[in-house]
Amino acid sequence: MNPTKLVAVFAENHTGRLARCAGILAESGVNIHWLGIAGVNGFGVIRFLVDKTDLAYRVLKSRGFTCSLPEILAVEMADEPGSLHFLTSKLAEAGVNLKNCSGFVFNGRAIILIETDQLEAARRVVREQDLHELSEEELLSL
Amino acid sequence: MFWQKEIELLRRDELRRLQTERLRKTVAAVWERVPFYRKRFGEAGVGPEAIGSIEDLCQLPFTTAEDVRRSYPEGLLAAPRSEVVRVHTSSGTTGNPKAIYFSRRDLETAADVMARCLTMTGATKEDVLQNMMTYGLFTGALMMHYGAERVGMLIVPSGPGHTERQVKLMRDFRTTILHLTPSYALYLADYLERQGIDPRKDLRIRIVYVGAEAYTEETRARIEAALGVDVFNCYGLSEMNGPGVAFECLEKSGLHLWEDQYLMEIVDPESGRPLPEGERGELVLTTLCREAMPLIRYRTRDITRILPEPCPCGRVHRRIERISGRADDMLIVRGVNFYPQQIEQVLMGVRGVGRNYQILLEQADELTVRVELSASAFDGRVEGLRALQETLERAIREEILVKPKIELVSPGSLPVSEGKAKRVIDNRTL
Numbered sequence: 001m002n003p004t005k006l007v008a009v010f011a012e013n014h015t016g017r018l019a020r021c022a023g024i025l026a027e028s029g030v031n032i033h034w035l036g037i038a039g040v041n042g043f044g045v046i047r048f049l050v051d052k053t054d055l056a057y058r059v060l061k062s063r064g065f066t067c068s069l070p071e072i073l074a075v076e077m078a079d080e081p082g083s084l085h086f087l088t089s090k091l092a093e094a095g096v097n098l099k100n101c102s103g104f105v106f107n108g109r110a111i112i113l114i115e116t117d118q119l120e121a122a123r124r125v126v127r128e129q130d131l132h133e134l135s136e137e138e139l140l141s142l
Numbered sequence: 143m144f145w146q147k148e149i150e151l152l153r154r155d156e157l158r159r160l161q162t163e164r165l166r167k168t169v170a171a172v173w174e175r176v177p178f179y180r181k182r183f184g185e186a187g188v189g190p191e192a193i194g195s196i197e198d199l200c201q202l203p204f205t206t207a208e209d210v211r212r213s214y215p216e217g218l219l220a221a222p223r224s225e226v227v228r229v230h231t232s233s234g235t236t237g238n239p240k241a242i243y244f245s246r247r248d249l250e251t252a253a254d255v256m257a258r259c260l261t262m263t264g265a266t267k268e269d270v271l272q273n274m275m276t277y278g279l280f281t282g283a284l285m286m287h288y289g290a291e292r293v294g295m296l297i298v299p300s301g302p303g304h305t306e307r308q309v310k311l312m313r314d315f316r317t318t319i320l321h322l323t324p325s326y327a328l329y330l331a332d333y334l335e336r337q338g339i340d341p342r343k344d345l346r347i348r349i350v351y352v353g354a355e356a357y358t359e360e361t362r363a364r365i366e367a368a369l370g371v372d373v374f375n376c377y378g379l380s381e382m383n384g385p386g387v388a389f390e391c392l393e394k395s396g397l398h399l400w401e402d403q404y405l406m407e408i409v410d411p412e413s414g415r416p417l418p419e420g421e422r423g424e425l426v427l428t429t430l431c432r433e434a435m436p437l438i439r440y441r442t443r444d445i446t447r448i449l450p451e452p453c454p455c456g457r458v459h460r461r462i463e464r465i466s467g468r469a470d471d472m473l474i475v476r477g478v479n480f481y482p483q484q485i486e487q488v489l490m491g492v493r494g495v496g497r498n499y500q501i502l503l504e505q506a507d508e509l510t511v512r513v514e515l516s517a518s519a520f521d522g523r524v525e526g527l528r529a530l531q532e533t534l535e536r537a538i539r540e541e542i543l544v545k546p547k548i549e550l551v552s553p554g555s556l557p558v559s560e561g562k563a564k565r566v567i568d569n570r571t572l
Binding site for chain 2: 006008010011012038039040042043044045047064065066067068069070099100115
C-alpha cells in the first residue's frame with residue numbers, strides 16, 4: 001500500500017496566501033479533497049489532501065512555497081458513540097503520541113486522519129484492533 | 143608566502159623607527175598643507191615639533207567621519223590637484239559623501255599592500271579572481287583589482303549581480319577566488335543548490351574574500367561549508383584605501399594590520415580616552431604613507447581589540463580581532479545596548495534557520511526579528527516551527543538581554559541584496 005501523504009505548505013499569516021496556493025493548484029489541475037490549516041501567531045501551515053500529491057508538491061515548490069509531504073494514517077471507525085474513545089485509548093496504551101489529527105464523517109463512514117512520529121506503532125494498533133486503514137486510492141475515492 | 147618579505151618580517155624596533163619617521167613626516171605635511179589640520183592643531187595647542195615619537199600621537203586631535211564629510215570635496219587635500227590621479231567617495235546616503243584622494247604613488251602603495259594580503263592567504267599568480275563587487279566610486283572592487291593584478295592573477299571583473307552569468311564565467315574561466323559581499327555569497331550558495339550545481343565538483347573556487355558588510359564567524363562558517371572554500375576575514379574602509387588595511391593569514395586567527403602603513407590605537411568610543419593594549423574599543427588609525435590625503439587619528443567607529451601575542455606566521459604586524467561591531471550600528475532597545483551582529487551570530491548557529499534575516503525596531507521599543515526558514519528543515523508541522531520560534535526567542539534573549547518577537551517567513555521572501563544588505567529597519571520616532 002502506498003503511504004498516504006499530505007502536502008503541507010508554510011504560509012505567513014498574510015491576506016491571500018491560501019488563495020495563491022489554491023490558484024496554483026487549480027492551474028495545474030490538482031483536485032483538493034481535504035484541507036486543514038494550523039495557525040499560530042504570525043504564521044501557519046496549510047495542509048492539503050490532493051489527488052496528485054507529487055505534482056502539487058512540485059508546482060508549489062517551484063513557485064517559491066516551502067513544502068513538505070508528511071505521511072498520515074487514515075483509519076475508518078464505526079460511526080457510533082465511543083469509537084474515537086476506543087481507538088485513541090488503544091493508541092495511548094501503546095504509547096503513541098498524536099501530533100495532528102482531524103476527523104469527519106462522510107456517507108456514513110467515520111474517518112480519522114492521524115499524524116504522528118510513531119506511524120508504525122500506530123499502524124500496529126490499528127491492525128491488532130482489526131480496524132480498517134484506508135489506502136490513498138480509497139481515501140481519494142470517498 | 144610573503145609579498146614584501148622585508149617589511150612583513152621587519153624587527154619590532156625597526157618597525158618602530160620606521161613608524162616614528164613616517165609619522166613625523168605626515169604630521170609636518172598636514173601642518174604645512176592642510177588648513178583644516180593647522181587650525182585643529184592650533185586649537186589643541188600642538189604643532190609638528192610636539193611629535194618626537196609615536197607615543198606623542200595622543201596629543202593630536204581626532205579626525206571624525208563628520209570632519210571628512212564637512213571638508214568635501216577637497217578640504218583635506220595635502221597635494222596639488224595636478225598630483226592626484228584618483229578620487230573615491232564613500233557612501234553618503236544623506237548629505238555629502240566622503241571624498242578620498244590618491245596620488246600615483248598612493249595607488250602603487252595600496253596595490254602592494256593589497257598584494258601582501260592576498261599572498262598571505264596563499265593566493266598566487268596561478269589564481270583566477272572573479273571580482274563580484276561594484277566597480278566605481280566605491281573603493282572595494284578597484285583596490286582588490288589592483289592587488290590581484292599586482293600578484294599576477296587573471297582577473298574577471300564581473301561586478302555584482304546577474305548570478306546565472308556569474309556561474310558561467312566561473313566555469314568558463316576556471317575561477318579559483320571570489321570577492322563579494324557575504325550576503326551575496328550566501329545567495330550564490332542558495333542559487334547553486336537550486337540549480338543542482340555542486341561547487342566542490344562543478345567549480346574550482348578555493349578562496350573567498352568577503353567584505354563591505356559586517357558578518358559573523360557563523361556566517362563565515364556557513365559560506366565555507368556551502369561552497370567548500372576558505373573564507374578569509376579582511377578589514378578596510380574607504381578612508382584608509384578600502385580593503386586590505388588588515389587581513390587574516392593562513393592561521394585565520396585575527397587580522398594583521400599593516401603597521402608600516404597605519405598607526406593603530408584603541409580608544410573608548412564614548413570618551414576617546416586611549417585604552418591599554420588588549421582591551422576592546424574603537425579603532426583609531428593614522429595613515430603613515432599617504433601623500434594625497436593623510437588622515438590623523440581617524441575615528442573608524444569600528445569596535446575591536448589588539449591581539450598582542452606573536453602570530454605563528456612570523457609577521458610582526460600586530461593582529462586585531464575581527465570587528466565585533468560598528469559604534470554607529472549599536473542599537474539601544476529598552477535601555478539595553480547591543481549590535482546587530484550579536485543577533486546574526488545566534489541565528490546562523492541554529493538549525494532550521496535559512497539564509498536571510500531582518501531586524502525591525504518599532505514604536506514602544508518593540509524588537510522583531512524576521513527570520514527566513516530553511517526549506518529543507520520544514521517538516522510540515524506547526525509544532526516544529528513553534529519550537530524554532532521559541533528556541534530563537536530564548537537564545538537571542540540570552541545573548542542581548544532583550545526579548546525579541548520572532549517572525550518566521552518563507553525562504554527567499556526577504557530582500558536579497560547583491561550589494562550591501564540592509565538588515566536593520568528602525569521605524570521608531572523619538
